Structure formats: C-alpha cells, structure tokens
Amino acid sequence: xxxxxxxxDARIHFSASDIGLDENTQGMSxxxxxxxxxxxxxxxxxxMPDLHLIDKTKMTSIVRxxxxxxxxxxxxxxxxxxxxxxxxxxxxxxxxxxxxxxxxPSYGWSYDTQAIVATMFHSPRGPLQRPNTTAYQRFLxxxxxxxxxxxxxxxxxxxxxxxxxxxxxMASSLSVLARMINAAYRLPHDxxxxxxxxxxxxxxxxxxxxxxxxxxxxxxxxxxxGIDTTSAYSSSHTMENTVENQGVPPxxxxxxxxxxxxIQPGTVASFPLRFNHTETYIGxxxxxxxxxxxxxxxxxxxxxxxxxxxxxxxAECLARVINNAVLSGSDIGTHASLLPYTQERYFQNHKxxxxxxxLHKLYTxxxxxxxxxxxxxxxxxxxxxxxxxxxxxxxxxxxxxxxxSLRSTVFNLAGSALETASGVKKAxxxxxxxxxxxxxNGIQQWMKTxxxxxxx
Amino acid sequence: xxxxxxxxxTVNAAEISFFSRLSSQWWDERGEFAFLHQMNPVRMQFIRQxxxxxACDEDETVSQNILKGLQVLDVGCGGxxxxxxxxxxxxxxxxIDASEPNIEIAKHHASTDSRLSENLSYMHTSAESLLxxxxxxxxxxxxxxxxxxxxxxLFLSTCAQLLKPSGHLFLSTISRTPLAYxxxxxxxxxxxxxxxxxxxxxxxxxxxSELVEFFQSYGSxxxxxxxxxxxxxxxxxxxxxxxxxxxxxxxxxxxxAWAATECNYMFWVRKPAE
Ligand SMILES: Cc1cc2nc3c(=O)[nH]c(=O)nc-3n(C[C@H](O)[C@H](O)[C@H](O)COP(=O)(O)OP(=O)(O)OC[C@H]3O[C@@H](n4cnc5c(N)ncnc54)[C@H](O)[C@@H]3O)c2cc1C
Ligand SMILES: C[S@@+](CC[C@H](N)C(=O)[O-])C[C@H]1O[C@@H](n2cnc3c(N)ncnc32)[C@H](O)[C@@H]1O
Numbered sequence: 053x054x055x056x057x058x059x060x061d062a063r064i065h066f067s068a069s070d071i072g073l074d075e076n077t078q079g080m081s082x083x084x085x086x087x088x089x090x091x092x093x094x095x096x097x098x099x100m101p102d103l104h105l106i107d108k109t110k111m112t113s114i115v116r117x118x119x120x121x122x123x124x125x126x127x128x129x130x131x132x133x134x135x136x137x138x139x140x141x142x143x144x145x146x147x148x149x150x151x152x153x154x155x156x157p158s159y160g161w162s163y164d165t166q167a168i169v170a171t172m173f174h175s176p177r178g179p180l181q182r183p184n185t186t187a188y189q190r191f192l193x194x195x196x197x198x199x200x201x202x203x204x205x206x207x208x209x210x211x212x213x214x215x216x217x218x219x220x221x222m223a224s225s226l227s228v229l230a231r232m233i234n235a236a237y238r239l240p241h242d243x244x245x246x247x248x249x250x251x252x253x254x255x256x257x258x259x260x261x262x263x264x265x266x267x268x269x270x271x272x273x274x275x276x277x278g279i280d281t282t283s284a285y286s287s288s289h290t291m292e293n294t295v296e297n298q299g300v301p302p303x304x305x306x307x308x309x310x311x312x313x314x315i316q317p318g319t320v321a322s323f324p325l326r327f328n329h330t331e332t333y334i335g336x337x338x339x340x341x342x343x344x345x346x347x348x349x350x351x352x353x354x355x356x357x358x359x360x361x362x363x364x365x366x367a368e369c370l371a372r373v374i375n376n377a378v379l380s381g382s383d384i385g386t387h388a389s390l391l392p393y394t395q396e397r398y399f400q401n402h403k404x405x406x407x408x409x410x411l412h413k414l415y416t417x418x419x420x421x422x423x424x425x426x427x428x429x430x431x432x433x434x435x436x437x438x439x440x441x442x443x444x445x446x447x448x449x450x451x452x453x454x455x456x457s458l459r460s461t462v463f464n465l466a467g468s469a470l471e472t473a474s475g476v477k478k479a480x481x482x483x484x485x486x487x488x489x490x491x492x493n494g495i496q497q498w499m500k501t502x503x504x505x506x507x508x
Numbered sequence: 509x510x511x512x513x514x515x516x517x518t519v520n521a522a523e524i525s526f527f528s529r530l531s532s533q534w535w536d537e538r539g540e541f542a543f544l545h546q547m548n549p550v551r552m553q554f555i556r557q558x559x560x561x562x563a564c565d566e567d568e569t570v571s572q573n574i575l576k577g578l579q580v581l582d583v584g585c586g587g588x589x590x591x592x593x594x595x596x597x598x599x600x601x602x603x604i605d606a607s608e609p610n611i612e613i614a615k616h617h618a619s620t621d622s623r624l625s626e627n628l629s630y631m632h633t634s635a636e637s638l639l640x641x642x643x644x645x646x647x648x649x650x651x652x653x654x655x656x657x658x659x660x661x662l663f664l665s666t667c668a669q670l671l672k673p674s675g676h677l678f679l680s681t682i683s684r685t686p687l688a689y690x691x692x693x694x695x696x697x698x699x700x701x702x703x704x705x706x707x708x709x710x711x712x713x714x715x716x717s718e719l720v721e722f723f724q725s726y727g728s729x730x731x732x733x734x735x736x737x738x739x740x741x742x743x744x745x746x747x748x749x750x751x752x753x754x755x756x757x758x759x760x761x762x763x764x765a766w767a768a769t770e771c772n773y774m775f776w777v778r779k780p781a782e
Contacts, residue, residue, distance in 0.1 A: 122620030138621075336538075380552035381575075381593030383621070387537045388545045395755055 058192035114153040139385040140342045148348035154339030160328030166218035168211045171319040174310040176204040188309040199309040220255035226315040227263040234287035243273040333394045341385035518663040519606045523656045531609035534587025550758045575599040578646040584653030588614030595628035603630045635666045644672045654681040673782040679775040684713035716746040744777040
C-alpha cells in the first residue's frame with residue numbers, strides 16, 4: 053500500500069512483510085467484491101437446514117407487542133406476514149428502522165464530502181513491475197482518493213470529494229471521470245482545483261465538459277509543471293500505453309497506480325460520507341429485544357475501507373455471545389445475554405472510528421503548519437516499522453502467525469500513535485523535537501476547534 | 509423418617525411477604541433482582557459442568573444437552589429465572605415457591621415464551637409438601653433460598669429426600685463471613701441500595717463447611733465421607749462465584765481459589781446410589 057500527502061508528497065509505504073507476512077502468498081489485505089462476498093455467504097447459509105431465508109421481502113413496520121403478551125417486537129412484512137422476534141438484530145444499514153424502533157440515539161455529523169465509487173480498467177503491469185497488488189491512496193485537501201486492485205486489469209475506486217464537485221464529475225462522461233482520476237493521482241492540488249472549476253463552470257452552463265477539453269487542460273497543466281511525458285506522472289499519453297509498446301517502465305512507475313483507460317459502465321455511484329455512532333447497541337425498555345450491528349450502529353468515513361470490516365467483527369462477536377447465551381439456557385433477547393457484545397465491540401469500534409475521523413480531518417486541510425507536521429509525521433512513521441504494522445493491523449490486515457501477541461502489543465501502539473493528532477504527536481515524541489512544540493500546539497488547538505462539518 | 513419435632517415448615521412468613529411485595533420486579537433486568545439475572549448464566553454453567561463431569565466419569569454416552577429429559581425441581585424459584593433456563597435446555601422442570609405472587613409472575617412470564625410450555629410447570633407450594641407425592645427428581649436446585657428459610661437443616665433434608673438415588677443437589681447461597689456481611693448487607697443493601705434493605709439477615713448465612721458437615725452426618729449413609737477433611741470431587745464441590753464490577757458479570761472462581769467462597773458460593777452434592 054502506498055499512501056501519500058497531496059500537498060507535500062510525503063509518502064509512506066506499507067508492505068505485508070512489515071507485519072511478518074509473505075508478500076506474494078499472503079499480502080496484507082484482500083479486496084473482495086461485494087457480489088462475491090454475498091454469493092459466498094449465501095452458499096454457506098444454504099448448508100444450514102434450520103435457517104429460513106425470506107428474500108425479496110421488505111419489512112414495512114415494527115410494532116411492540118402488548119406488554120402483557122411479553123412486549124416482543126412484531127415485525128410486519130410486505131407479504132402480510134408478522135414475525136414475533138425473541139431477538140431482532142438490526143443489520144439494516146445506516147437508516148436502520150430497527151434503531152428507530154428501539155429509540156437508540158445516534159450522534160454524528162456529515163463530512164460535507166461525497167464518495168464516488170467505480171470499477172476502473174487499466175493496462176496490466178509490465179513484466180519488470182510488481183503485479184497489480186498495491187493499493188494507492190493520495191490524501192488531497194478535498195478528501196482521499198483510493199485505488200484498490202481487483203485483478204491485473206481492473207481496480208476499484210473510492211474517491212472522496214466535495215459534494216458539488218462530485219455531482220459535476222458524475223454528470224460528465226465516463227471518459228472524463230477516467231481522465232480526472234488519473235489527474236487526481238498526478239497533478240498538484242492547485243491544478244486539480246483549476247480543473248474542478250472548469251468542470252463546475254460547464255456544469256453551471258448546462259453543457260458537461262468534453263473529454264477533449266479535459267485532455268487539453270491536463271496537458272497544459274503538465275507542461276506548466278514541467279512534467280516530462282515519459283514520466284509516470286504524465287497522463288497525456290494514457291491510451292497508447294499498452295504492454296507491447298511500454299518498453300522499460302519509467303523509474304517512478306510504481307509510485308503511482310496504473311493509468312486508468314476506461315470505467316466499467318454501471319459501476320459508478322456516489323454516497324454522502326458521515327460519521328455516526330449510536331449511544332448503545334442494545335435496545336432497552338420499550339425497545340427491548342433488539343441489537344444493532346454494522347452500519348446500523350456505526351458509519352465511518354471509508355478512507356480506510358473499514359466499514360464492512362467493523363460490521364463483520366460485530367457479527368462475529370454477536371454470534372459468539374449468542375452461542376454462549378444458548379449454552380447456558382439464557383433467553384438470547386435479554387440485556388444480560390447481549391451485554392458482553394456491547395462490552396466487547398463498542399469501545400473497539402469507537403476507537404477505530406475516531407482514528408478514521410481524525411485522519412480525515414487531519415488530511416483535508418492545507419493549513420501550512422499542519423501540512424508540514426503531518427508530512428513529517430508520515431516520513432517519520434515510515435521509519436518506524438512497529439507503528440506501521442500497528443496501523444496496518446487496524447486497517448484490516450490479519451497476520452496469521454502469532455496473531456494474539458502481535459495484536460496486543462501493536463494495538464495499543466496504534467491507538468496512541470493515531471489518536472493524538474494521528475501519529476504526528478507520537479512521531480514527534482519519538483524523534484524528540486523534530487516537530488517544534490509550537491506546531492504541535494497549533495495542531496492540537498486546531499483538532500479541538502475543528503467542528504463537525506467544518507473539516508476543511 | 510424425620511423425627512416429628514422437625515416436621516415443621518421451613519417457610520418464614522416475613523421472608524415470603526417480603527419477596528411477594530417485590531414480585532413485580534422479577535423480570536426487570538435492571539431492577540431489584542439485577543444481580544440474580546447477572547448470576548444466572550454462572551449458575552447454569554456450574555450445573556451443566558458438574559452434570560457433564562459426573563456423566564463423563566461414569567462413561568455414559570455424554571451429549572452436550574446433558575439436561576435434556578432430566579426431572580428437575582427448582583425450590584424457591586421466585587420469578588423463574590433459573591427454571592426458564594433449565595427448561596430451555598430441555599430439562600423437565602418444576603418450579604415451586606412459597607410466595608403465590610411469585611408463582612403467578614413466573615407462570616405469566618413463561619406463558620409469553622411458547623418454547624417453554626412443554627418442559628416447564630410451576631406450583632405454589634413448599635418443598636415439604638412435595639414429600640407426600642411420589643415424584644422424585646434427578647436434580648434439585650435451590651438458588652439463593654437457603655439464607656431465607658427457617659430451619660435450614662429441615663430444608664436441606666427435604667431437598668435431599670426429593671432426590672432420586674444418585675440425584676444431584678445444587679445450592680447457591682451466601683457464606684457467614686465478615687466479607688459477606690460487608691458486601692451483601694453493608695454495601696449492596698445499605699450503601700449502594702442495589703438490593704432492597706432487609707433482603708438478607710446475617711445470622712441466616714451458612715458457611716460452606718457447615719453444608720459439608722451436614723452431609724457428612726446426614727442419614728444412615730452419609731453423602732460425604734465423614735473422615736476426610738475435604739469432600740472428594742465425586743461427592744461434593746464448593747465453588748465461589750465472584751462479581752466483576754468492571755464487566756458487571758459474575759464468574760465462577762477456579763476450584764480452591766483463595767477466599768473465593770467467602771461470600772457468594774455454589775454447592776453441589778450427590779445422593780449415593782442405593
Ligand atoms: C463510498 C463507500 C465506499 C465504501 N468502501 C468500503 C470498502 O472498501 N470496504 C469496506 O469494508 N467498507 C466499505 N464501505 C462501507 C460498507 O459499504 C458498509 O459499511 C457496509 O455495507 C455496511 O453493511 P451493513 O450490512 O451494516 O449495512 P448495509 O450494507 O447498508 O445493508 C443493510 C441492508 O438492510 C436492508 N434493509 C434496510 N431496511 C430494510 C427494510 N425495511 N426491509 C428489508 N430490508 C431492509 C437493505 O436492503 C440492505 O440490504 C464503503 C461505503 C461507502 C459509502
Ligand atoms: C432470593 S429469591 C431467589 C429466587 C430464585 N431461586 C432465583 O435465584 O432467581 C428467594 C426465593 O425463595 C422463596 N422462599 C423462601 N423461603 C422458601 C421456602 N421455605 N420454600 C419455598 N420457597 C421459599 C422466596 O419466596 C423467594 O422467591
């Protein structure tokens with residue numbers, strides 16, 4: 053994984069070998085398309101004879117049964133059936149109807165950021181290069197752009213950007229999007245800003261920008277910045293760049309993702325980004341016999357691609373807790389049966405969520421001292437293998453060997469490294485004065501005052 | 509047969525009216541009986557463990573559902589916290605209590621869960637009056653009751669007689685130690701008010717050693733060999749249960765853990781085969 057700062061270009065390189073995994077056979081994370089994950093899960097469920105799956109059915113409402121009858125949740129379906137739930141698990145996403153029924157308060161804010169997702173096609177890496185197994189993330193002041201490899205010629209995009217720019221880009225053609233992705237990985241931020249403005253102008257005039265105009269603008273900007281056309285930072289020769297005529301790749305080619313040649317139609321979508329965490333995961337009183345998992349309980353910034361992973365960890369824990377309750381003959385719908393689930397997951401999720409939130413805030417600013425400090429942070433971090441390992445572990449990687457001990461030593465490190473100004477303070481402490489205390493105070497002040505929604 | 513002077517009741521009227529007044533609270537997990545709710549999984553764990561262990565010793569074909577099909581009596585069942593768990597694991601469970609409102613609450617609560625109906629029944633009666641019936645049980649449980657009865661010796665021998673040969677008796681109660689006084693009366697009732705004041709009477713607390721002694725001298729064929737200082741693993745067992753306020757959960761203390769039986773503890777003893 054390559055991560056770098058969009059303003060200062062400070063870089064950090066993560067690799068599987070940093071956490072004792074074999075680069076080629078294990079890797080540090082795996083990217084799985086949702087459709088394959090769902091297919092696998094459905095296949096597994098079909099092996100369970102006692103499980104009754106009701107699909108193509110919507111829940112229309114949840115009503116609490118009369119107190120004397122037990123006060124269990126009654127789930128009304130659009131096929132006019134009613135299910136009486138001993139335990140109603142709300143795995144129903146961000147707008148969770150179960151959470152509303154349980155009246156579990158949730159707090160959070162929106163990031164004034166939209167995420168564009170898409171599947172991108174590109175040429176395969178050449179024989180002299182690493183295979184397409186590296187993720188690339190560039191932190192721009194408008195939000196991070198992430199490139200996640202799927203196959204030698206396809207990768208997945210998660211591009212967080214201001215909503216109005218996202219709308220304008222989405223309204224343009226797929227080839228404009230492809231060009232803009234390449235530019236977003238390569239051009240300096242002020243040039244990108246200029247390109248966004250051109251796209252917005254066209255959008256406001258009611259005529260989406262043409263791909264030729266984008267190419268022209270990009271070429272002009274590259275010349276202005278003195279980017280050599282043989283460099284990997286040049287995107288103007290995109291389309292001719294096939295394996296055959298590639299020859300020896302530019303020296304800097306692996307610093308950047310491969311050039312995107314096209315976007316798979318029908319894969320482009322965009323989502324508003326928000327941070328949300330409920331006050332608890334277990335319904336009580338009039339909302340008893342309910343429990344929340346996944347996005348129903350917490351929504352995170354996808355900059356670390358962790359939303360689903362947090363939810364899967366919830367599900368694993370809840371299944372274990374329910375299993376224990378069944379073994380002791382407990383009623384699995386009760387607060388006492390479910391308590392170990394919240395105890396295990398709530399703080400864990402909260403810790404991870406604040407890390408992502410702070411990273412987002414830290415990187416969506418171009419405020420000078422912070423850029424300086426965070427760049428130093430990145431460069432210092434790059435040298436500290438344990439800290440890097442910690443970050444990766446938290447970003448979903450699971451070392452298979454010796455997991456328990458690695459986790460325990462490394463988790464705390466990660467917490468302390470990232471929770472205070474995202475590693476900057478830690479790195480500063482480690483290097484004793486490499487970052488002046490004035491800068492540190494400035495950052496801490498800024499972290500404190502940056503309010504929800506005002507993250508830039 | 510018991511000497512006639514012992515044929516009194518174990519029911520203490522003041523205790524029963526005290527619990528009857530609180531009866532509506534039984535199923536409020538955060539209410540008066542929160543501690544019992546939290547303790548329940550640990551009691552069940554101990555019961556299952558002990559039954560599995562003895563079954564393994566005897567080389568029976570042991571299944572995970574060790575309680576399935578067993579005849580189980582829960583004496584002083586209150587709102588039925590333990591009875592429901594036993595029934596859910598397949599035990600043919602009878603819950604009895606000296607307080608009528610408790611039995612009403614227990615019956616009503618069980619009626620809201622259709623899975624319970626086939627294995628669970630309740631009766632408003634005392635253990636003594638069950639002696640006249642012929643039914644005997646594989647397992648008799650009495651959780652947090654011993655410290656509330658009159659004449660505990662009579663109570664224990666009644667429970668003992670209700671067992672089939674080789675049957676299992678499980679008790680949980682509070683020891684009579686300064687620590688127990690401090691935790692259960694001083695802190696829980698008077699300082700923290702977690703439990704209604706008046707729930708416990710110190711002099712009624714019974715020490716584990718007193719239970720062991722009782723079964724060492726019980727009847728013509730003692731359940732625990734009188735000579736040994738400690739009962740063997742196949743005769744009886746005392747296990748402390750300790751509260752962890754950080755996770756608000758109870759845990760079964762390891763065997764022979766120091767001071768673990770100074771306060772709340774579980775006791776198991778097995779009736780000899782005839
Ligand atoms: C742009 C973007 C990129 C992301 N990238 C990643 C990534 O790379 N990696 C990662 O791990 N996570 C990622 N995430 C996060 C991830 O998508 C979510 O965390 C995850 O989908 C949450 O799963 P869930 O099951 O909790 O909720 P959801 O996926 O929202 O599922 C909820 C389900 O409940 C159903 N439902 C709701 N109401 C009803 C009703 N009334 N009746 C019947 N059904 C109902 C819905 O149909 C839906 O199927 C990303 C998120 C965004 C927005
Ligand atoms: C502390 S509660 C315990 C309830 C239940 N066993 C539990 O642990 O959840 C004690 C119960 O014992 C009952 N009780 C007290 N003395 C009794 C006796 N002699 N015979 C039957 N029940 C009795 C009370 O009515 C009360 O419900």
